[in-house]
Amino acid sequence: MSTSRLGIIDYGAGNLHSVRNTFRAAGYESTLVSQPSHLEGLTHLVLPGVGEFGDCATKLRAQGLEEHVRSWIAEDKPFLGICVGYQILFESGDESPVVPGLGILRGHVRKFPEGDLKVPHMGWNGISLLHPEDPVWQGMDGHPHFYFVHSYYPVPENDEWTAATCSYGGTFAAAVRRGNLVATQFHPEKSQKLGIRFLSNFLTLR
Template identity: 45%
Template sequence: MSRVAIIDYQMGNLRSVQKGFERVGVAAEIVADPRQIGPADKIVLPGVGAFGDAIAELRRRDFVPLIRDAVAANQPFLGICLGLQMLFDVGYEGGEHEGLGILRGKVQRFDLPHEFKVPHMGWNKGRILQPAPVLSETAQDTFFYFVHSYYVAPEDRNIVAIEADYGGPFCAAVWKDNLFATQFHPEKSQADGLKLLKNFAALPVAAAV
């Protein structure tokens, strides 16, 4: 039987994400040991903090092979905020840091006119570009909650599922096969964010597309 496993690498807003799942009737488990995550599990990679430190901690705890293998094996996978950014090739927060390389592209800081505050914090509407399964029944221009100074720039524009605007358009979510990841925080995005978590938990394990 599948379960939702939230990766604990000491840098995520773990309890907040777990409570979000609980609010939609899903028992999600926080897991600190990669050996406790099985091939039937749905995996969540949350994240709050610095890109370089987070990647280093994932490597130290031996989560990197598990994440890569799970995505390759078509296990449902959800990245949140920093958990989205680390899926890409490289991040430039406090230097240059190699990411997981699961998706092609880079993570760069907002470079905006002075009237735009960085970090970008608060509610912003998203324009749905790709009808990912986790967005079932999500209306166009739904507002989601963001807290970030960096954003992802995918090489392949076809994986952008949601686009938002802050001094210009940026990628707010990606979708590719079994993998979905958001720059916004669904666990903090009230009913629409919780609906996304519920839809993720309901994905079939064998194929999330």
């Protein structure tokens, strides 16, 4: 039986109910975290994201959670950022130039170029795993397919953080891994059985 105690950050802008329901489908209950005191006793933390970069970062700060997220990641506790919850881990983004990201990862979030490319990037796409032996990819082949919905993508300053890439008008970092920090541009909660497997794998991290 898992001893993981899972928290999902509720900052009024995330796709938290879909994420929570997908964890439940995987057999795991969760606690909603809307203030720092809710973090007590948790072992794993998820930052979901649907919405605008600046709005999400601003709401997280308004709830007094920014420094606690920083401390959690600095202590190398298992952390998962999803979509905008991945993007705001970086320093800055094209979507909200005047609102800084959390700066936990160095790099910038760029918009897909205008032109023939359909934006947002929406639907199923394959990713290439740089380290398929990583426990978060357990039970998957080297090119699993996940569901994407996004118009912006992070460009990490350090290539060593990139855990998976995706091709869409070029190659971008579909996922990063730094210690027990995991973050994905794709939506596990929209990715059916493979998404359930990914979230279950995340909860094995210690």
